[in-house]
Amino acid sequence: xxxxxxxxxxxxxxxxxxxxxxxxxxxxxxxxxxxxxxxxxxxxxxxxxxxxxxxxxxxxxxxxxxxxxxxxxxxxxxxxxxxxxxxxxxxxxxxxxxxxxxxxxxxxxxxxxxxxxxxxxxxxxxxxxxxxxxxxxxxxxxxxxxxxxxxxxxxxxxxxxxxxxxxxxxxxxxxxxxxxxxxxxxxxxxxxxxxxxxxxxxxxxxxxxxxxxxxxxxxxxxxxxxxxxxxxxxxxxxxxxxxxxxxxxxxxxxxxxxxxxxxxxxxxxxxxxxxxxxxxxxxxxxxxxxxxxxxxxxxxxxxxxxxxxxxxxxxxxxxxxxxxxxxxxxxxxxxxxxxxxxxxxxxxxxxxxxxxxxxxxxxxxxxxxxxxxxxxxxx
Amino acid sequence: xxxxxxxxxxxxxxxxxxxxxxxxxxxxxxxxxxxxxxxxxxxxxxxxxxxxxxxxxxxxxxxxxxxxxxxxxxxx
Amino acid sequence: xxxxxxxxxxxxxxxxxxxxxxxxxxxxxxxxxxxxxxxxxxxxxxxxxxxxxxxxxxxxxxxxxxxxxxxxxxxxxxxxxxxxxxxxxxxxxxxxxxxxxxxxxxxxxxxxxxxxxxxxxxxxxxxxxxxxxxxxxxxxxxxxxxxxxxxxxxxxxxxxxxxxxxxxxxxxxxxxxxxxxxxxxxxxxxxxxxxxxxxxxxxxxxxxxxxxxxxxxxxxxxxxxxxxxxxxxxxxxxxxxxxxxxxxxxxxxxxxxxxxxxxxxxxxxxxxxxxxxxxxxxxxxxxxxxxxxxxxxxxxxxxxxxxxxxxxxxxxxxxxxxxxxxxx
Numbered sequence: 001x002x003x004x005x006x007x008x009x010x011x012x013x014x015x016x017x018x019x020x021x022x023x024x025x026x027x028x029x030x031x032x033x034x035x036x037x038x039x040x041x042x043x044x045x046x047x048x049x050x051x052x053x054x055x056x057x058x059x060x061x062x063x064x065x066x067x068x069x070x071x072x073x074x075x076x077x078x079x080x081x082x083x084x085x086x087x088x089x090x091x092x093x094x095x096x097x098x099x100x101x102x103x104x105x106x107x108x109x110x111x112x113x114x115x116x117x118x119x120x121x122x123x124x125x126x127x128x129x130x131x132x133x134x135x136x137x138x139x140x141x142x143x144x145x146x147x148x149x150x151x152x153x154x155x156x157x158x159x160x161x162x163x164x165x166x167x168x169x170x171x172x173x174x175x176x177x178x179x180x181x182x183x184x185x186x187x188x189x190x191x192x193x194x195x196x197x198x199x200x201x202x203x204x205x206x207x208x209x210x211x212x213x214x215x216x217x218x219x220x221x222x223x224x225x226x227x228x229x230x231x232x233x234x235x236x237x238x239x240x241x242x243x244x245x246x247x248x249x250x251x252x253x254x255x256x257x258x259x260x261x262x263x264x265x266x267x268x269x270x271x272x273x274x275x276x277x278x279x280x281x282x283x284x285x286x287x288x289x290x291x292x293x294x295x296x297x298x299x300x301x302x303x304x305x306x307x308x309x310x311x312x313x314x315x316x317x318x319x320x321x322x323x324x325x326x327x328x329x330x331x332x333x334x335x336x337x338x339x340x341x342x343x344x345x346x347x348x349x350x351x352x353x354x355x356x357x358x359x360x361x362x363x364x365x366x367x368x369x370x371x372x373x374x375x376x377x378x379x
Numbered sequence: 380x381x382x383x384x385x386x387x388x389x390x391x392x393x394x395x396x397x398x399x400x401x402x403x404x405x406x407x408x409x410x411x412x413x414x415x416x417x418x419x420x421x422x423x424x425x426x427x428x429x430x431x432x433x434x435x436x437x438x439x440x441x442x443x444x445x446x447x448x449x450x451x452x453x454x455x
Numbered sequence: 456x457x458x459x460x461x462x463x464x465x466x467x468x469x470x471x472x473x474x475x476x477x478x479x480x481x482x483x484x485x486x487x488x489x490x491x492x493x494x495x496x497x498x499x500x501x502x503x504x505x506x507x508x509x510x511x512x513x514x515x516x517x518x519x520x521x522x523x524x525x526x527x528x529x530x531x532x533x534x535x536x537x538x539x540x541x542x543x544x545x546x547x548x549x550x551x552x553x554x555x556x557x558x559x560x561x562x563x564x565x566x567x568x569x570x571x572x573x574x575x576x577x578x579x580x581x582x583x584x585x586x587x588x589x590x591x592x593x594x595x596x597x598x599x600x601x602x603x604x605x606x607x608x609x610x611x612x613x614x615x616x617x618x619x620x621x622x623x624x625x626x627x628x629x630x631x632x633x634x635x636x637x638x639x640x641x642x643x644x645x646x647x648x649x650x651x652x653x654x655x656x657x658x659x660x661x662x663x664x665x666x667x668x669x670x671x672x673x674x675x676x677x678x679x680x681x682x683x684x685x686x687x688x689x690x691x692x693x694x695x696x697x698x699x700x701x702x703x704x705x706x707x708x709x710x711x712x713x714x715x716x717x718x719x720x721x722x723x724x725x726x727x728x729x730x731x732x733x734x735x736x737x738x739x740x741x742x743x744x745x746x747x748x749x750x751x752x753x754x755x756x757x758x759x760x761x762x763x764x765x766x767x768x769x770x771x772x773x774x775x776x777x778x779x780x781x782x783x
Contacts, residue, residue: 017766022449055767130427262437351775402700407636
């Protein structure tokens with residue numbers, strides 16, 4: 001069978017079989033002679049996606065590396081009570097327009113999901129792809145209160161901060177933000193401090209790093225003596241990151257390597273960082289699964305409170321009764337449990353009937369495992 | 380949500396937005412977080428905002444590394 | 456209380472469950488049991504029906520009218536039948552502009568004559584404003600068999616072909632529906648598969664038009680049916696350049712995007728090259744390709760597998776519930 005010769009795309013070199021093979025062999029050369037497989041956590045859900053979608057996970061196992069999925073999926077770690085607060089708001093008030101990212105609408109909670117909610121008269125839930133679309137919805141619907149429910153890490157936070165600032169400068173009275181904004185470095189620290197998961201190294205998220213730069217992870221190498229590398233999202237990018245981590249482990253010289261230099265600058269994106277500092281302040285936030293983590297969330301500073309949906313609508317963001325006590329998303333997010341080892345995985349919890357956010361989000365470890373992995377353990 | 384392949388800037392508007400091309404599909408992007416963007420630059424766009432410029436020199440350096448690793452051949 | 460969800464009609468797993476658990480036991484008969492795209496009736500007759508609810512009703516590359524004829528014609532073709540007669544039922548929302556209706560009817564007429572089928576009976580209903588969305592169309596089609604799908608004859612080594620680039624209809628509809636702040640050259644592939652009919656005499660064992668759920672869902676259905684795994688090569692699957700750009704931005708998998716004018720064909724190993732050459736000589740299938748084969752070495756029974764361009768293997772599951780636009 002002769003494969004059709006594909007035309008050259010800007011990413012084809014990073015997906016080619018020969019490149020992937022070259023790096024895999026280099027990894028194998030390093031792991032040869034080790035008495036156990038190395039355990040490396042890919043922090044970001046998009047990395048998880050790359051590993052599964054390109055079928056690399058089994059190949060890495062053969063090369064002596066076990067990849068563990070981390071907490072890097074904002075939809076997964078946002079606690080239920082954010083969704084429940086939104087559901088209460090749209091079901092008990094008229095003329096509320098919730099704008100949010102697509103997969104947030106399907107997360108199941110004790111009160112259903114945003115998708116299954118029937119809003120009051122004149123209220124609705126809309127999916128947007130950019131926070132600015134939410135702002136434009138507010139401009140076009142002056143008779144409605146538009147709330148942007150934005151969940152995201154450092155990659156997405158500057159876009160959200162910019163949008164809020166623009167709403168303020170345009171004096172838009174009917175726009176506000178429900179911020180579910182999370183910071184990666186404090187979560188890494190919490191995972192390392194808990195000591196529950198044996199991790200030999202980290203693959204750091206490439207586009208979070210675009211914003212925060214290379215120095216943000218220094219404590220991992222210095223305080224915790226754990227290697228790590230920033231990596232991009234093509235198969236060869238992730239493998240290059242893994243190769244770097246494996247070499248650091250072998251040499252006993254942990255550092256913060258940048259294997260995504262074509263996109264990530266050492267200092268990050270200074271404009272985005274300045275904007276975040278201007279608009280937002282850190283607070284001790286709750287992560288699903290990881291619990292309360294010091295300075296791990298961002299919220300609007302008090303001077304922007306007119307645009308803060310929590311204050312504007314007096315939202316109660318507090319743990320209520322949690323859904324499915326048997327759902328073990330929390331352990332999956334910490335890297336303690338492989339999706340297939342969850343007793344619910346497959347038969348009871350699947351993409352058609354998700355019981356937890358990890359089976360909902362495009363970046364959720366359970367959904368990715370379900371969709372792309374061989375089906376022996378399903379059903 | 381962190382998905383983002385590089386696209387090429389094909390137009391710039393005075394309000395800080397412009398169009399980015401991906402093999403013939405174009406997307407409206409906001410360039411406010413990336414001052415000094417020029418038409419012809421390759422950028423990473425996330426949630427409607429360009430967040431980083433692609434460094435072609437670094438990209439070529441990585442491609443060279445790929446070739447070297449390939450030449451080393453199998454580990455065993 | 457259990458309620459009907461959108462996903463139940465999305466062509467994915469939930470729809471399969473609904474058909475197998477609710478419909479089949481209720482209407483049990485030997486014709487229904489086969490569950491092909493058409494029912495194969497006595498006297499070499501094939502009968503099929505389909506409803507069209509696409510939103511928007513006009514999209515780059517087609518409209519609900521072209522879709523309602525091509526879709527039904529294609530279901531007959533892949534069942535081995537030459538389409539002859541169609542019925543046409545319109546459910547129209549009060550207030551639809553007459554000009555729009557006439558435009559759709561003109562599309563239907565044009566597409567029917569292109570497919571050499573006659574519309575011989577029909578029905579028109581108008582429902583009060585808001586009780587339907589502009590217009591829905593149902594067509595049924597009937598034709599005589601010129602070939603017969605023989606999935607039981609499929610064996611390891613037999614080749615899998617697609618008749619052209621995948622995913623264009625699904626993406627064109629997504630872009631037409633949603634404000635992604637995107638503009639694209641991608642057009643729907645909506646078109647007739649009539650040109651495939653002669654292939655039934657050239658060693659073709661099975662065909663399926665690739666609609667909702669995309670190529671991955673069809674492959675997974677095929678693997679489930681034949682008792683052997685199937686393996687396709689990512690590099691060999693034709694995907695247009697404009698589509699490649701768009702799916703990167705949207706983060707979607709082209710193998711799950713719908714087509715409305717493409718088919719997956721299983722051909723005897725010895726005839727594969729010849730069938731490919733015939734396809735390549737015709738305009739609608741110029742980009743046809745052999746994408747893989749039925750396996751006995753790699754994979755487990757019932758699995759559809761993809762060898763990725765990076766050299767890894769991955770399972771192709773049928774489409775699961777996701778946020779999907781109404782595409783047909």
